[in-house]
Amino acid sequence: MTILSFTLILLCGAFLAGLLGSLTGLGGGVVIIPLLTLVFHADIRYAIGTALVASIATSSGSASAYVKEGITNIRLGMFLEIATTTGAVVGALIAVYMPTNVVAIIFGLVLIFSSLMSFRKKMEFPADKGDSKLAEQLRLNGSYPTTESGVVSYKVHHVPGGYFMMTFAGVMSGLLGIGSGALKVLAMDNIMRIPFKVSTTTSNFMIGVTAAASAVVYLQRGYISPGLCMPVVLGVLAGAFAGSRLLTRANVKGLRIVFSVVIGFLALQMIYNGFTGKL
Amino acid sequence: MKQVFSKYFRDKDIQQLIGKQLRIGVIVSSVMVFIGGVIYLIRHGHEQPSYGDFTGVREGLADLPGIWQGVLENKGMNIIQLGIVLLIATPIIRIAFSVIAFLLEKDYLYVGITLLVLGIIVFSMMGGLAG
Numbered sequence: 001m002t003i004l005s006f007t008l009i010l011l012c013g014a015f016l017a018g019l020l021g022s023l024t025g026l027g028g029g030v031v032i033i034p035l036l037t038l039v040f041h042a043d044i045r046y047a048i049g050t051a052l053v054a055s056i057a058t059s060s061g062s063a064s065a066y067v068k069e070g071i072t073n074i075r076l077g078m079f080l081e082i083a084t085t086t087g088a089v090v091g092a093l094i095a096v097y098m099p100t101n102v103v104a105i106i107f108g109l110v111l112i113f114s115s116l117m118s119f120r121k122k123m124e125f126p127a128d129k130g131d132s133k134l135a136e137q138l139r140l141n142g143s144y145p146t147t148e149s150g151v152v153s154y155k156v157h158h159v160p161g162g163y164f165m166m167t168f169a170g171v172m173s174g175l176l177g178i179g180s181g182a183l184k185v186l187a188m189d190n191i192m193r194i195p196f197k198v199s200t201t202t203s204n205f206m207i208g209v210t211a212a213a214s215a216v217v218y219l220q221r222g223y224i225s226p227g228l229c230m231p232v233v234l235g236v237l238a239g240a241f242a243g244s245r246l247l248t249r250a251n252v253k254g255l256r257i258v259f260s261v262v263i264g265f266l267a268l269q270m271i272y273n274g275f276t277g278k279l
Numbered sequence: 280m281k282q283v284f285s286k287y288f289r290d291k292d293i294q295q296l297i298g299k300q301l302r303i304g305v306i307v308s309s310v311m312v313f314i315g316g317v318i319y320l321i322r323h324g325h326e327q328p329s330y331g332d333f334t335g336v337r338e339g340l341a342d343l344p345g346i347w348q349g350v351l352e353n354k355g356m357n358i359i360q361l362g363i364v365l366l367i368a369t370p371i372i373r374i375a376f377s378v379i380a381f382l383l384e385k386d387y388l389y390v391g392i393t394l395l396v397l398g399i400i401v402f403s404m405m406g407g408l409a410g
Contacts (some may be wrong), residue, residue, distance in 0.1 A: 001318065001327070001328065002324060002325050002326065002327065002328075003323050003325070003326050003327070003328050004320055004324035004325065005322060007316075007324075036330075040330070041328035041330075041331055043330060043331060043332060043333040045333045046330050046333065053363055053366060054356060056366055056369070056370060057308075057309070057366055059370075060301045060304060060305050060366075060369050060370060060373075061301075061305045062280045063298075063301055064299070064301035064302040065298070065341040066299045067294050067298040067301070068294060068295055069296050070294055074294065074297070074377070075389060078374075078377060078389060078392055078393055078396065079392055081374075081396045082392065082395055082396055082399070085396055085399040085400060085403075086399055088403075089403045090331045091400060092403070092408065093408060138388070139386075139388070139389075143392065207369035208301075208369065208373070209371070209373070209374060209396065209400075211370075212367050212368075212369075212370045212371050212400060213399060213400050213403050214403070216367065216403050217404075217409055218406045219341060219363075219364070219367065220341050220342065220409035221341070221409045222334075222335025222340070222341050223334070223335075224336070224338075224360075224363060225330065225336050226315070226319070226336070226340065226356045226357075226363065227319070227330075227356065227359075228329065228330060229312070229359065229360075229363050230312050230313075230315065230359045231365070232318070233309065233366065234309060234312060234313060234316070237305070
């Protein structure tokens with residue numbers, strides 16, 4: 001296979017990844033690593049660098065739309081970015097000492113978790129009694145515009161717990177080169193009790209910054225290879241853009257199930273290859 | 280009440296600005312990646328790809344002066360890499376923007392928080408963590 005055909009096939013693969021990622025809300029970066037390692041037999045370190053860059057691209061691209069709508073809680077995102085960037089730097093440091101097959105196994109587990117998360121019931125948690133003093137002091141409570149009932153206000157709870165979970169999400173992001181959006185949403189939905197719309201957009205807003213914190217390390221380490229990044233970034237961006245156009249018309253429920261099964265299968269294969277030392 | 284409203288609108292202006300900056304960053308960097316990619320494919324398209332063993336990247340692609348040197352020599356790979364660097368810089372520039380935005384709002388707590396995030400990233404960049 002020549003570089004030209006390799007690039008074109010990878011471009012198509014990345015386009016599909018971006019399209020399915022945006023339609024199902026799982027993000028495009030999540031399938032880039034198995035695509036590169038299992039299908040294209042690239043070393044997992046190149047795959048991690050490439051996926052990291054892809055997640056910055058999709059997150060910045062879609063965050064630009066969300067931020068304009070005024071749903072994103074910028075203060076909350078900024079505050080939690082202290083946790084995610086610290087975690088990302090730690091993750092990028094750990095990555096040097098961790099054998100690549102262990103990285104593959106951890107990646108597989110996070111992938112299974114992410115695909116299960118996409119099935120969770122979308123029910124709002126009842127707001128706790130009493131206000132969080134810390135949230136008040138940090139001015140984290142916010143409001144967002146809705147089409148039905150005007151501007152809706154909400155309060156943020158359990159700030160330390162959410163902060164801790166975000167640090168963990170940051171470590172995973174730095175170690176595995178993924179946005180770890182599922183972990184971020186878990187921290188904001190389940191722990192901090194923030195409305196879905198706000199948590200998904202704020203998590204997306206934070207992914208770019210978190211990924212950038214470890215990408216600057218990986219660039220210097222030679223993980224970020226232009227020959228791989230070029231088709232992947234362009235493909236994922238085009239796919240995500242097409243996905244956002246289709247989103248209003250497509251029935252995503254069936255698609256989400258299919259995609260999650262595919263991801264689960266890829267995850268098992270990553271774990272298997274990790275144990276047999278093939279990755 | 281009037282105060283609440285003007286605060287809401289000011290927040291909104293900043294959000295518009297941040298949204299625009301993110302969009303421009305993504306567009307400019309992907310155009311650059313595309314141009315570099317075309318040059319790279321014309322020159323090296325017939326060669327064999329080799330990503331099976333990790334050997335890092337060739338010299339001049341892992342640091343800014345090296346990347347820039349290659350761009351001046353019209354090397355496709357370096358132009359792609361410069362686009363990637365711009366892409367990585369996009370969220371970082373967004374943080375710098377936010378510092379100014381919070382300063383204008385006189386929200387000094389968040390000026391501090393934002394500077395802290397910026398500091399962590401700069402440390403990550405300059406701290407010799409690449410090993």
